[in-house]
Amino acid sequence: MADTLLSLENVYHRYSISRDIFNDISLNIKEGDFYFITGSSGAGKTTFLKLLSSSLRPTSGSVLFSGVNLNTIPQNKIYLIKRKIGFVFQDFRLLPHLTTYENVALPLKVQNKKEKNYKKDVVELLNWVNLEHCTHSYPNYLSGGEQQRAAIARAVISTPKLILADEPTGNVDYENSKKILSLFSEMNKLGTTIIIATHDESLISQQRASIINIENNGIRIQSK
Amino acid sequence: MNIINKVINKSEAKRVMKQLAPRPSSIISSTNFHSKYLFIVISLLSYLITILLTSFVILIGQPEFSALSIGMIQTSLISWVTLIFIIFIIISYIIIYGTHTSIIYNRNTINLLIQLGASNNFVISKIVYSFTKIGLTAGLTGSFAGLITIIFINPFLLQISGLFNNISDLVVVSSNSVYAQYYIFILIPLFIIAVCSISSYVTVKRLVKKYY
Numbered sequence: 001m002a003d004t005l006l007s008l009e010n011v012y013h014r015y016s017i018s019r020d021i022f023n024d025i026s027l028n029i030k031e032g033d034f035y036f037i038t039g040s041s042g043a044g045k046t047t048f049l050k051l052l053s054s055s056l057r058p059t060s061g062s063v064l065f066s067g068v069n070l071n072t073i074p075q076n077k078i079y080l081i082k083r084k085i086g087f088v089f090q091d092f093r094l095l096p097h098l099t100t101y102e103n104v105a106l107p108l109k110v111q112n113k114k115e116k117n118y119k120k121d122v123v124e125l126l127n128w129v130n131l132e133h134c135t136h137s138y139p140n141y142l143s144g145g146e147q148q149r150a151a152i153a154r155a156v157i158s159t160p161k162l163i164l165a166d167e168p169t170g171n172v173d174y175e176n177s178k179k180i181l182s183l184f185s186e187m188n189k190l191g192t193t194i195i196i197a198t199h200d201e202s203l204i205s206q207q208r209a210s211i212i213n214i215e216n217n218g219i220r221i222q223s224k
Numbered sequence: 225m226n227i228i229n230k231v232i233n234k235s236e237a238k239r240v241m242k243q244l245a246p247r248p249s250s251i252i253s254s255t256n257f258h259s260k261y262l263f264i265v266i267s268l269l270s271y272l273i274t275i276l277l278t279s280f281v282i283l284i285g286q287p288e289f290s291a292l293s294i295g296m297i298q299t300s301l302i303s304w305v306t307l308i309f310i311i312f313i314i315i316s317y318i319i320i321y322g323t324h325t326s327i328i329y330n331r332n333t334i335n336l337l338i339q340l341g342a343s344n345n346f347v348i349s350k351i352v353y354s355f356t357k358i359g360l361t362a363g364l365t366g367s368f369a370g371l372i373t374i375i376f377i378n379p380f381l382l383q384i385s386g387l388f389n390n391i392s393d394l395v396v397v398s399s400n401s402v403y404a405q406y407y408i409f410i411l412i413p414l415f416i417i418a419v420c421s422i423s424s425y426v427t428v429k430r431l432v433k434k435y436y
């Protein structure tokens with residue numbers, strides 16, 4: 001039986017008093033699980049991922065990462081949790097003043113790793129996501145799909161325990177989205193927990209995974 | 225037509241150059257609009273300190289100075305020390321202000337770094353580093369400019385004093401005593417670096433704790 005990686009206990013969340021986003025959700029996610037998150041636009045997919053990634057505190061209830069309560073962890077220790085999570089943002093968030101290579105290497109750099117130890121890995125990964133021609137370009141000179149692939153490369157470069165991807169195939173063609181999914185799939189086989197928020201039905205049909213559907217301020221789970 | 229082509233080619237060349245990063249970029253963008261002005265102002269202040277301090281060191285080396293009454297010596301000492309102290313306070317204030325601006329200007333970068341697993345200390349060190357760099361370059365520039373001024377002004381003053389013999393010897397800067405005070409030109413940049421890095425460290429530590 002795999003260990004529990006994430007657990008949500010009676011989580012409520014609202015951004016303003018007038019509208020609840022989540023109303024009492026509880027959920028356990030085990031290590032090595034693969035989940036898709038679906039739901040209409042504005043349902044709360046991004047909010048859900050933010051709650052899991054410790055970048056948003058629930059209004060009430062608690063989120064536990066490997067048994068650590070994210071509400072009570074001291075602010076100056078939270079980076080240790082974040083290092084175990086790779087996040088693909090819906091809006092990419094590449095830094096415009098760093099090259100693609102530097103952007104992808106950033107998670108390693110903030111961990112004070114030496115460049116000579118990771119340079120080869122970064123270049124290899126860039127080749128793998130077909131970005132070798134943009135290695136030294138700045139993100140503003142990349143197409144939407146190229147930026148998205150750079151964002152994905154940045155999320156996986158530090159081989160995190162958990163990958164949270166928000167619409168990771170929203171801007172790429174079918175071939176590249178298949179490739180991205182196979183990357184996630186490979187990582188999943190190696191034990192990484194993957195959670196992908198997506199609208200893309202074809203993506204969901206390609207992968208054996210459980211589905212968390214967000215509707216009416218709650219979640220409905222469809223096991224694989 | 226030719227001119228238009230030329231312009232286009234030039235801007236194209238620039239674009240290509242920009243696409244290819246020449247060297248590793250710093251994570252906290254140092255091309256901030258304010259870093260240039262910070263550099264200029266701190267250079268000027270460091271120049272001022274250099275001139276003040278050298279003239280002071282030269283003056284107390286003069287035999288006429290020790291001949292002054294205790295009261296006058298005390299007064300001049302106190303005013304000099306106060307003046308230099310105030311300039312350091314001003315530098316510190318400018319850096320504190322600049323650190324606030326830098327944190328606001330780089331908030332997206334800082335947010336992302338924290339999201340990617342940067343510790344507070346990592347973020348703090350990157351910001352403090354950018355201000356230490358400004359302190360280093362501005363401190364060196366200012367004190368070097370001060371050194372040049374003093375070297376060039378010396379013969380000039382000697383000449384004047386030759387023309388008007390009644391000008392007090394105090395005004396005449398003896399070149400020997402200036403060259404003996406080289407350590408001032410090392411000490412001043414060191415002090416400025418220290419003031420810059422300590423001021424920004426204290427500020428950024430407080431702000432990062434508060435907001436992130």
Ligand SMILES: Nc1ncnc2c1ncn2[C@@H]1O[C@H](COP(=O)(O)OP(=O)(O)OP(=O)(O)O)[C@@H](O)[C@H]1O
Nearest residue numbers: 015016021039040041042043044045046047048090
């Ligand atoms: N920072 C915020 N402050 C206030 N309201 C917010 C904030 N972020 C999101 N919301 C609101 O919360 C709701 C859920 O937003 P969320 O971004 O989670 O939706 P989503 O399911 O990811 O949608 P999409 O598919 O369009 O990305 C939306 O109605 C949005 O307006």
Ligand SMILES: [Mg+2]
Nearest residue numbers: 045046090166
């Ligand atoms: Mg979203």
